[in-house]
Amino acid sequence: AQSVTQLGSHVSVSEGALVLLRCNYSSSVPPYLFWYVQYPNQGLQLLLKYTSAATLVKGINGFEAEFKKSETSFHLTKPSAHMSDAAEYFCAVVNAGNMLTFGGGTRLMVKP
Amino acid sequence: NAGVTQTPKFQVLKTGQSMTLQCAQDMNHNSMYWYRQDPGMGLRLIYYSASEGTTDKGEVPNGYNVSRLNKREFSLRLESAAPSQTSVYFCASSPRGGATDTQYFGPGTRLTVL
Numbered sequence: 045a046q047s048v049t050q051l052g053s054h055v056s057v058s059e060g061a062l063v064l065l066r067c068n069y070s071s072s073v074p075p076y077l078f079w080y081v082q083y084p085n086q087g088l089q090l091l092l093k094y095t096s097a098a099t100l101v102k103g104i105n106g107f108e109a110e111f112k113k114s115e116t117s118f119h120l121t122k123p124s125a126h127m128s129d130a131a132e133y134f135c136a137v138v139n140a141g142n143m144l145t146f147g148g149g150t151r152l153m154v155k156p
Numbered sequence: 157n158a159g160v161t162q163t164p165k166f167q168v169l170k171t172g173q174s175m176t177l178q179c180a181q182d183m184n185h186n187s188m189y190w191y192r193q194d195p196g197m198g199l200r201l202i203y204y205s206a207s208e209g210t211t212d213k214g215e216v217p218n219g220y221n222v223s224r225l226n227k228r229e230f231s232l233r234l235e236s237a238a239p240s241q242t243s244v245y246f247c248a249s250s251p252r253g254g255a256t257d258t259q260y261f262g263p264g265t266r267l268t269v270l
Contacts, residue, residue: 087261
């Protein structure tokens with residue numbers, strides 16, 4: 045069965061520092077992978093998705109993620125954090141039923 | 157362009173009460189979904205509707221029923237609320253329901269069952 049593990053339920057970075065949010069997946073088939081972001085008191089919105097084309101995927105707001113099959117990882121990065129990046133981030137994989145299985149989420153805090 | 161709307165935003169119920177959460181989308185999407193979000197567990201799929209007239213169970217359907225009223229609207233009903241159903245509920249829609257489809261989420265309904 046497909047599953048997603050997000051290491052670190054809370055990550056804190058200083059403004060201007062590198063953001064790295066970790067996601068590891070398990071899948072018996074070539075995966076489709078997503079990162080969604082949830083700003084306070086809002087629904088989720090898509091940051092980026094991997095659909096078996098380029099392994100380095102660029103998303104909105106300067107975020108990108110690299111699909112690494114050998115490591116079963118799809119980590120999310122941003123070179124320089126902004127205060128506005130404070131939010132909860134969810135990694136998700138498409139499961140055998142063509143539905144999304146979400147990780148537990150990582151709350152990103154940005155310190156001034 | 158409203159996207160996905162949900163009502164109500166907040167609700168408090170007593171154990172055993174019933175209620176219906178409403179969801180509507182104005183993007184002409186075929187597929188709609190209901191999720192619940194609990195701390196540390198991400199989002200879990202309750203029910204989905206691949207197209208108008210069809211509904212299917214997701215990961216955690218027990219205690220819930222759904223109705224796909226038309227292409228725009230997809231409601232979630234709790235017949236006899238339990239404290240374990242205290243959660244934030246999100247409705248989402250996607251154009252075709254395919255594996256690579258982007259899902260568009262509503263703002264959520266925060267439900268507390270006492």
